[in-house]
Structure formats: structure tokens, C-alpha cells
Amino acid sequence: xxxxxxxxLTYADVTPRAAFLNRRQVMAGLxxxxxxxxxxxxxxxxxxxPNSWEEITSYNNYYEFGTRKDDPAKYAHTLxxxxxxxxxDGLVDRPGEYDFQDILSEMTIEERIYRFRCVEAWSMVVPWxxxxxxxxxxxxxVQEGAKYVAFETALRPDEMPxxxxxVLDWPYREGLRLDEALHPLTxxxxxxxxxxxxxxxxxxxxxxxxxxxxxxxxxxIVRITLTEDEPPxxxxxxxxxxxxFYSNVNPSVDHPRWSQASERMIGGGLFAxxxxxxxxxxxxxxxxxxxxxxxxxxxx
Amino acid sequence: xDKLNQILRRIPVWAVYxxxxxxxxxxxxxxxxxxxxxxxxxxxxxxxxxxxxxxxILGLAVSPLRRLAGLNLMKFRRAIGxxxxxxxxxxxxxxxVLDVQAPAQIWADILKRPYITIGMxxxxxxxxxxxxxxxxxxxxxxxxxxxxxxxxxxxxxxxGLHYVIVxxxxxxxxxxxLLAICxxxxxxxxxxRHPFARRSSDST
Numbered sequence: 001x002x003x004x005x006x007x008x009l010t011y012a013d014v015t016p017r018a019a020f021l022n023r024r025q026v027m028a029g030l031x032x033x034x035x036x037x038x039x040x041x042x043x044x045x046x047x048x049x050p051n052s053w054e055e056i057t058s059y060n061n062y063y064e065f066g067t068r069k070d071d072p073a074k075y076a077h078t079l080x081x082x083x084x085x086x087x088x089d090g091l092v093d094r095p096g097e098y099d100f101q102d103i104l105s106e107m108t109i110e111e112r113i114y115r116f117r118c119v120e121a122w123s124m125v126v127p128w129x130x131x132x133x134x135x136x137x138x139x140x141x142v143q144e145g146a147k148y149v150a151f152e153t154a155l156r157p158d159e160m161p162x163x164x165x166x167v168l169d170w171p172y173r174e175g176l177r178l179d180e181a182l183h184p185l186t187x188x189x190x191x192x193x194x195x196x197x198x199x200x201x202x203x204x205x206x207x208x209x210x211x212x213x214x215x216x217x218x219x220x221i222v223r224i225t226l227t228e229d230e231p232p233x234x235x236x237x238x239x240x241x242x243x244x245f246y247s248n249v250n251p252s253v254d255h256p257r258w259s260q261a262s263e264r265m266i267g268g269g270l271f272a273x274x275x276x277x278x279x280x281x282x283x284x285x286x287x288x289x290x291x292x293x294x295x296x297x298x299x300x
Numbered sequence: 301x302d303k304l305n306q307i308l309r310r311i312p313v314w315a316v317y318x319x320x321x322x323x324x325x326x327x328x329x330x331x332x333x334x335x336x337x338x339x340x341x342x343x344x345x346x347x348x349x350x351x352x353x354x355x356x357i358l359g360l361a362v363s364p365l366r367r368l369a370g371l372n373l374m375k376f377r378r379a380i381g382x383x384x385x386x387x388x389x390x391x392x393x394x395x396x397v398l399d400v401q402a403p404a405q406i407w408a409d410i411l412k413r414p415y416i417t418i419g420m421x422x423x424x425x426x427x428x429x430x431x432x433x434x435x436x437x438x439x440x441x442x443x444x445x446x447x448x449x450x451x452x453x454x455x456x457x458x459x460g461l462h463y464v465i466v467x468x469x470x471x472x473x474x475x476x477x478l479l480a481i482c483x484x485x486x487x488x489x490x491x492x493r494h495p496f497a498r499r500s501s502d503s504t
Contacts, residue, residue: 059338067471070337120468122339167469238469257413257466259405270331270340274401 002108002132004184005286050113051124053193055267060200061118062219063167064153064160071162072200078159079220081204090150090225093141100204104190106139107131111194112187112208117249117281119213123263128208129191134182142178142226149181150174150231151207152223168234174218175231175245176209177290185210185286188221211280211287213247244300248291249281253300301370308372316376320383323351324390345394352387353463353477355380356456360484368487378433381452385430388423388459415465422458425451456481 050056062072065079084100109129117123137149155171157163163170180186189208190197197203202219209216215235225231235243242256251261262274280287291299327347331340336347359380365371373380400406409416429449431437438445460478467474 055338063469067467067469069339122342165470165472167471235469257415259409262402264339264341266339270328270344270398272341 002110002135004132004134005112007111007113049125050127050193051267053195056124056126056192057198057200059124059266061120061214062162062200062202064155064162064170064172065200066162067167073198075161076199078161079154079156079199079203080159081199081220084204084222086205086221087223088136088140088225089223090227091143091146092137092226093143095140098140103136103139103205107135109190112185112189112210114185114208114210115278115281116208116210116214116217117263117277119215119243119247119255119260121255121258121260121263121277122266123275123277124266126208127193128187128189129194129197130187130189130205130208132184133186133188133207134184136188136224137181137226140224140226145228146226147178148227148230149176149178150223150225150227151176151218151221152225153218154220154222168238172218173232173234173237174207174216175233176207176216177230178226179290180209180287183287183290185283211249211283213249215243216247246291246296246299248287248296248300249277249279250296250300251277251279253297305370305372308375311376313376313379316379317383320355320379321386324348324386341394341398345391345399348387348391348394349463352384352391353459355384355387356452356459357477357480357484359384360452360456360481364484364487382430382433385426385433388426392420392423415462418458418465419462422455422462425455425458429455453485456485 058073059069060072061069062076065072065075085097086100086103087095087097089095109131111127111129113125113127115123116126133149151174153172154160155163176186187208188205189202190205192198192201197206199220202217202221205221206219207217207221216233230245233243233245235247236245249260254260260277263277264272264274278284327336327344330336331344334340336343359377362373362377362380365373396406400409410420411417429452432441432445432448441448457478460474460481463474464478
């Protein structure tokens with residue numbers, strides 16, 4: 001099931017850093033002139049160029065380690081990721097505790113360069129390494145009747161200073177509809193830039209759903225449960241008016257407190273220009289059909 | 301405390317202005333050179349905003365500190381107030397120019413988003429206080445000046461609320477700021493029939 005989706009831009013296309021920077025400006029210029037309105041795969045992919053390792057690993061939201069962007073990079077080193085196991089249960093043929101190394105030995109790791117759009121209206125491009133979630137779910141055997149997938153982050157008060165505060169109802173929980181979970185774009189990431197994923201980015205394995213706001217891409221997963229009903233999810237529990245279950249990137253549905261029409265690409269410095277946000281974060285042609293007939297302002 | 305007050309008396313007010321204004325260019329320089337982290341726009345916006353809130357709280361603390369602890373900072377209160385308005389203005393400027401960027405978006409945001417409406421309201425209340433913080437205005441306005449400067453109370457509550465509402469999830473720090481503001485405002489209420497209570501109605 002691996003390799004069901006390929007980047008149109010790969011490292012073979014990678015040009016020197018200086019040329020990258022120029023291209024970023026060109027793309028920003030195009031966006032401003034309205035040419036970006038020609039949405040679609042080719043255009044979205046052309047703008048994809050990864051952020052630096054430094055940017056990706058030092059600007060994080062991982063509230064279990066504190067609410068400031070630099071807290072995770074400062075404090076996440078205390079999280080013990082070896083050994084690690086993931087409980088897969090609910091409506092599966094082979095429920096149980098799966099050792100992380102055993103999972104890895106069964107999976108095909110590939111690189112996926114994805115845009116990453118935070119609900120806070122900033123974005124990055126991350127070269128993830130990982131495997132398709134569909135492969136992991138097939139390993140456990142999804143049963144007839146399963147309609148949703150629920151995920152849970154580790155909750156370790158001794159290793160996570162942030163969980164001493166009731167910022168959210170811990171443990172962090174997320175969920176997907178089964179067809180979203182099985183989509184070829186949906187991956188479990190285990191690395192960035194070919195290196196093991198750092199703790200602050202969700203080691204040892206995390207979900208990445210590139211067409212949804214970043215908080216859907218739950219980190220440091222210890223439990224995956226196949227369910228019949230829509231599972232409760234952390235931000236939706238905290239504020240259902242602001243964070244829907246779907247949380248697809250959508251420039252025309254604003255967050256109640258800010259516009260989602262544009263975003264700031266991390267790495268542009270103090271005078272970075274905002275860029276228009278793309279429908280489904282630029283993956284519209286891949287995923288729009290999942291939501292045929294749904295009112296996306298109601299199911300936000 | 302008398303000794304501390306004596307030392308404070310010797311500090312010239314201009315030194316407070318100079319020291320108080322220094323973080324403004326320094327933080328901007330840090331933002332330009334990577335010292336504020338990967339995302340300097342948000343960081344600079346927050347730094348200026350937090351400084352404005354801290355100065356606002358310090359300004360509100362001046363009269364209770366004198367009344368309850370005997371610490372006399374009255375001489376510096378105007379400087380603290382003017383600095384508060386400066387940092388609130390810089391916070392607003394970063395939001396307008398570097399963050400939102402689109403002028404059409406700005407009005408929409410002010411009208412549509414409660415935390416921005418509240419923040420703007422706080423600034424609108426503080427601005428005339430900054431503009432009338434000079435001897436000529438005090439003379440010209442007379443008793444009206446005192447009444448005008450009571451606007452700092454609603455402005456402080458709005459500024460504290462602005463920070464609480466902007467936080468994602470349940471966070472302590474903004475609540476601590478709001479709590480400090482509330483305590484400082486409550487300390488101004490007259491306490492009737494308390495043997496040690498002094499007349500608090502004449503403090504501002």
C-alpha cells in the first residue's frame with residue numbers, strides 16, 4: 001500500500017538555498033497577483049520547499065511541555081521514547097499492544113514533503129519520513145462497522161511538565177473518519193529530513209494529515225482505537241465553537257477569533273508577507289471528494 | 301522604607317523614561333536578527349503587549365503601594381503611564397503593519413473579533429490619558445483631568461481581558477495579569493469602619 005502518493009517536487013529538484021529563497025519570493029509575488037487563484041496540485045506543489053531543520057524543530061505547539069512555542073524544544077527531551085508501544089484496539093481483528101520497533105519492521109518508510117498549516121494561521125513545509133496509516137490499520141485488521149479512528153497521546157506527568165496545568169483535558173485526543181484515515185495522504189511520521197523525529201515534533205510516531213489544521217496531527221501516539229461513533233477530540237472538547245471535528249484547512253471559514261484566509265510562512269523574518277491560504281491546504285484535488293455534499297461551514 | 305524612599309527621590313524622572321524606552325528598539329533589533337526566535341512578528345507583538353500590561357499594573361500599584369506599604373513612587377507615575385501608552389501603541393503598530401498587513405482586514409477584525417475589539421477599546425481609552433499627561437493639560441483641565449484619568453480603570457480591565465481571551469485553551473499567565481489588575485482596582489474601594497483604613501477616596 002506504500003507509495004500511493006508521490007511528491008511532484010522531490011529532493012532531485014532541490015536547488016541551492018539562495019535560489020530557494022528567490023523562488024519563495026517569486027511565489028509570494030504570484031500569490032499577490034492573483035495567479036494563485038489557479039489552485040490545484042501543480043501550483044500547490046510548486047510552492048513546496050521545506051523549512052529548515054532548525055525552524056521545524058524549534059517552533060512547536062506541544063502543550064504537554066508548555067504553551068510557548070519554544071517550550072517543547074526546551075523541555076521535551078525528558079520524554080522517554082524507548083521502549084514504546086502502541087495499543088490498537090476497538091473494532092479490529094488483531095487488537096493488542098504493538099511494539100514500535102515491530103511496527104517499523106513491517107512498514108515501508110517513505111518521504112513526504114507536505115505543507116503544514118497551523119490553525120493559528122502560520123505554516124511550514126516539512127519533509128516527513130513515515131508510512132501510510134492505512135498500512136498500520138491493515139496490520140491490525142479493520143473490522144466491518146468501524147467508521148472512525150481515535151488517537152491518544154502519551155500522558156506522563158513525570159516527563160511532561162505541561163500536563164500539571166489544565167490547559168486541555170489530558171490526555172490529548174484526536175480522531176479521523178475512517179476514509180480520511182485510510183487516505184493515501186494520511187501518514188504516521190517517524191522522521192524529519194531522514195533523521196528520527198525529535199521529541200518536540202511528536203516522537204516516536206505521530207499522525208500527519210496535511211489537509212487539516214496542525215492540531216489534528218496528534219503527536220507521540222500510544223493508542224489507536226477503531227470506533228463506530230465519532231470520538232471526542234481535545235480541542236473540540238475545550239471549545240466546540242472554535243475547533244470542529246473535521247478542521248479541514250479552509251480559507252473561507254474563519255476561526256471565530258481570526259481570519260483563516262491567509263497565513264504566514266515561518267522563516268520569512270520580521271517583514272514576512274502573508275500568503276493566501278489554499279483550500280484543503282493545497283490538497284483539494286486529492287481530498288475534496290471525501291466531503292462531497294457536506295456543508296463545510298457547518299462541518300468545520 | 302524611608303531609606304528606600306530617599307534613594308527613589310534621588311532618581312531623576314528622565315532616567316525612568318530612558319530606561320523604560322530602551323526595550324522598544326532593543327526588542328525590534330532582536331526581532332530583526334533572530335533573537336526573538338523563528339517567528340519574530342508574533343514574538344515582538346507579544347513582547348510589546350506584555351510590557352504594556354506590566355507597566356499598566358505598575359502604574360495602578362503606585363497609589364496602593366504608598367497607602368499600604370509607604371513606598372512612594374508618585375514622582376514616577378506619569379512616566380510609567382506614558383510608557384504604558386507607548387508600548388500599547390507599539391503593540392498595536394506591530395499588529396497593524398507587520399501582522400495583519402491588509403488594511404481592509406483591520407477594520408473587519410476590529411469589528412468582528414471580540415478580543416481585538418476589547419484591545420482596541422483599551423487603547424482608545426488610554427490614548428487621551430497619554431496625550432494629557434503634561435503639566436499644561438493638568439492646569440487647563442483642572443478637576444476634569446482627574447475624572448478623565450479614571451479611564452485607566454476600565455482600560456486596565458479591558459486590557460487584562462484582551463490577554464485572557466486571546467490565549468488558546470486554559471492558561472494561567474493571562475489570568476494572573478487580570479487578577480493583579482482586579483486586586484489593584486479593588487484595593488481602591490473605600491473600606492468603611494475599619495480602624496486602620498485611611499481615606500481612600502482621594503487616591504487615584
